[in-house]
Amino acid sequence: MKIWRSRTLVSSLAIGSALVITIAGCGKKETPESTESVPAPAGGSATIDPSTVGEVTGTVALVGSAPTFKAINMSAEPYCSKANTKTVMPQDVVVGDKGALDNVVVYVKDDLSKYSFDTPKDSVALNQQGCMYEPHVVALMAGQTLEVKNDDQTTHNIHPMPKDNREWNTSQPPGASPIDNSFARQEVAIPVKCNVHPWMKGYIAVLKNPFFAVTTKDGKFDLKGLPPGTYTIEAWQEHYGVVDQQVTIGPKESKSVHLSFNASAPPAGD
Amino acid sequence: MARLPGFNAGKTGSFWSLCAECDGTRIRRPAAMTQLLRLPVIHSRLSRSGPKLGFWAKLGRNQRRMPAAPNQGVHRFAIFTACCTVLLLTAGALVTSNDAGLAVPDWPLSYGSLMPPMIGGIFYEHGHRMIATLVGTLTIVLAVWLSLVEPRRWVRRLGWAALGLVIAQGLLGGLTVLLYLPPAVSSAHATLAQLYFITVLSLAVFTSPWWQSDLEVREDAGSPALRTLAVATTASIVVQLILGAAFRHNLFGIVPHLVGAGVAAVMVILTGVAIKKRFRDFRPLRRAMVLLHATFGTQILLGGVTYWVVFYASRNDPQPLPLFISVTVAHVVVGALTLAASMLVTLTCYRILRPSRAMEVSRSPERAAI
Numbered sequence: 001m002k003i004w005r006s007r008t009l010v011s012s013l014a015i016g017s018a019l020v021i022t023i024a025g026c027g028k029k030e031t032p033e034s035t036e037s038v039p040a041p042a043g044g045s046a047t048i049d050p051s052t053v054g055e056v057t058g059t060v061a062l063v064g065s066a067p068t069f070k071a072i073n074m075s076a077e078p079y080c081s082k083a084n085t086k087t088v089m090p091q092d093v094v095v096g097d098k099g100a101l102d103n104v105v106v107y108v109k110d111d112l113s114k115y116s117f118d119t120p121k122d123s124v125a126l127n128q129q130g131c132m133y134e135p136h137v138v139a140l141m142a143g144q145t146l147e148v149k150n151d152d153q154t155t156h157n158i159h160p161m162p163k164d165n166r167e168w169n170t171s172q173p174p175g176a177s178p179i180d181n182s183f184a185r186q187e188v189a190i191p192v193k194c195n196v197h198p199w200m201k202g203y204i205a206v207l208k209n210p211f212f213a214v215t216t217k218d219g220k221f222d223l224k225g226l227p228p229g230t231y232t233i234e235a236w237q238e239h240y241g242v243v244d245q246q247v248t249i250g251p252k253e254s255k256s257v258h259l260s261f262n263a264s265a266p267p268a269g270d
Numbered sequence: 271m272a273r274l275p276g277f278n279a280g281k282t283g284s285f286w287s288l289c290a291e292c293d294g295t296r297i298r299r300p301a302a303m304t305q306l307l308r309l310p311v312i313h314s315r316l317s318r319s320g321p322k323l324g325f326w327a328k329l330g331r332n333q334r335r336m337p338a339a340p341n342q343g344v345h346r347f348a349i350f351t352a353c354c355t356v357l358l359l360t361a362g363a364l365v366t367s368n369d370a371g372l373a374v375p376d377w378p379l380s381y382g383s384l385m386p387p388m389i390g391g392i393f394y395e396h397g398h399r400m401i402a403t404l405v406g407t408l409t410i411v412l413a414v415w416l417s418l419v420e421p422r423r424w425v426r427r428l429g430w431a432a433l434g435l436v437i438a439q440g441l442l443g444g445l446t447v448l449l450y451l452p453p454a455v456s457s458a459h460a461t462l463a464q465l466y467f468i469t470v471l472s473l474a475v476f477t478s479p480w481w482q483s484d485l486e487v488r489e490d491a492g493s494p495a496l497r498t499l500a501v502a503t504t505a506s507i508v509v510q511l512i513l514g515a516a517f518r519h520n521l522f523g524i525v526p527h528l529v530g531a532g533v534a535a536v537m538v539i540l541t542g543v544a545i546k547k548r549f550r551d552f553r554p555l556r557r558a559m560v561l562l563h564a565t566f567g568t569q570i571l572l573g574g575v576t577y578w579v580v581f582y583a584s585r586n587d588p589q590p591l592p593l594f595i596s597v598t599v600a601h602v603v604v605g606a607l608t609l610a611a612s613m614l615v616t617l618t619c620y621r622i623l624r625p626s627r628a629m630e631v632s633r634s635p636e637r638a639a640i
Contacts, residue, residue, distance in 0.1 A: 068586065069587075069588060070587055070591070071588075072589065073589065076389070077389050079389075089588075092588075154389065155381070155387065155389070157372070157373065157375050161450075167450050169375045169450055171375050173381075195373040195375075195391045195395075196373045196389065196390040197390050197391070198369040198391060198589040199588050201588075
């Protein structure tokens with residue numbers, strides 16, 4: 001009985017130790033410098049003739065009254081409270097003059113399948129300033145580098161939560177070098193949050209073509225360099241979801257599109 | 271020292287030694303360690319005769335195997351461990367309600383150290399880890415202490431089982447961090463916490479002087495047996511807790527949890543009615559049932575408030591705010607207390623009730639002969 005007990009105890013300890021070592025070593029965490037391998041650019045072999053390209057411009061607006069949000073409470077982190085002397089409101093729905101919607105990702109949903117596009121070499125910056133993400137919404141191409149900087153004197157952790165890309169969660173203490181990472185697949189849009197500061201939320205829109213824009217307070221967007229054709233222009237807003245519209249542009253033609261979200265529609269994800 | 275068949279004579283000075291005064295029945299006498307810890311030594315004569323009994327059958331027969339004097343120290347320590355477990359459950363609920371589950375991205379260290387800056391979500395996540403370490407340590411002490419002084423083998427084994435559960439719980443907690451809170455793992459972590467809690471609670475009950483005293487035992491001639499009803503009620507509450515954890519960690523929607531609440535309510539009412547009908551004047555049962563009714567009723571009310579807060583009042587909050595945090599944490603903790611109350615009812619039924627003779631004979635002639 002004693003021998004059985006001691007053998008069982010030793011075996012249990014061995015198995016438990018092996019489990020702990022395996023678990024500690026097999027986490028999904030990636031180092032900040034490691035990036036997912038980028039798949040080869042999809043699409044066809046057709047090239048865009050620069051002499052025929054047109055553009056689609058327009059505005060995005062909200063029809064109706066925006067929801068009321070409570071002010072952000074940063075008292076859990078003294079540094080963040082001191083960095084923001086004025087009231088900070090959430091950026092879920094930011095409405096400018098005449099209902100113009102800020103932070104809307106507008107992009108060409110289809111059809112550009114006969115073209116292939118190179119991944120830009122320059123990076124897109126996402127800053128952590130005053131314990132908020134700046135900008136609130138960024139857009140970049142699949143495989144393009146996202147550079148995350150911490151301008152605050154406090155530790156943040158950057159946690160994108162994609163559905164179709166690799167998830168990661170990395171801490172960034174004050175003064176740390178920027179974190180570079182990329183996303184291999186189109187996803188509009190990936191929520192990103194800081195688990196240390198629960199009010200910090202942002203979005204990363206990953207597109208597979210270069211025809212996209214993020215609206216500012218005037219709600220305007222401009223998609224330049226589009227080859228002639230018929231396209232679906234889609235607008236994504238974090239609270240209201242998506243709306244789209246078809247547009248046909250001829251050679252060197254410029255068309256204007258107006259997209260609107262209905263304030264009385266249920267929030268996206270309900 | 272008399273040499274018994276099968277005994278290794280080379281162990282006379284060892285941790286486990288024989289009592290020369292005994293009639294040859296091998297007992298446990300951890301002399302060296304008890305001297306060191308100044309713990310009272312409890313002798314008991316373990317009879318090897320009779321058929322092997324399962325765990326639940328042993329609960330009901332406990333009164334024939336009681337040690338001479340219950341160890342108050344280990345009983346109080348078990349209660350202390352159970353109370354610390356409630357604190358740990360609260361800390362865990364605070365982590366989820368404050369959305370701080372990944373505030374510390376590494377494990378087992380926190381930001382590469384034992385003590386990171388306790389700011390924002392790190393305060394809740396690392397605080398939870400510190401309390402978990404305390405509870406784990408208490409469980410180790412409890413398991414070892416039981417192995418030293420507890421003569422009932424099944425209680426000693428339950429102590430080791432509690433240790434196994436808390437180790438598994440720690441590993442699950444690490445997995446939730448390393449795998450970025452997968453809903454299934456997070457739900458399993460939440461569920462195992464409750465199972466560990468009732469294990470420690472049971473240890474506190476089994477080591478209590480009340481459990482080990484000479485109690486009045488009554489026959490339960492009703493059908494279904496109260497023991498069965500109590501077990502079914504506890505099981506329904508466990509299932510309800512699993513469904514609640516699954517909703518909280520985004521594995522399921524809210525509907526299964528609402529249905530589970532209805533099922534658990536029916537079971538609690540049925541058990542309460544059975545106790546009132548059959549044992550209206552039996553105080554230990556009535557008290558346990560009043561406790562269950564009180565906690566369950568509070569939990570149902572809290573459930574309603576939580577539903578309103580989660581789906582309406584906090585809908586557009588930019589972050590978890592005090593109303594959301596306090597209501598959701600209270601709902602989790604009272605849920606654990608409800609499970610504890612149901613477990614107390616179940617254990618009480620097994621301790622002070624026995625199936626009627628007629629039912630025992632019809633079920634198992636072998637058991638009826640004991």
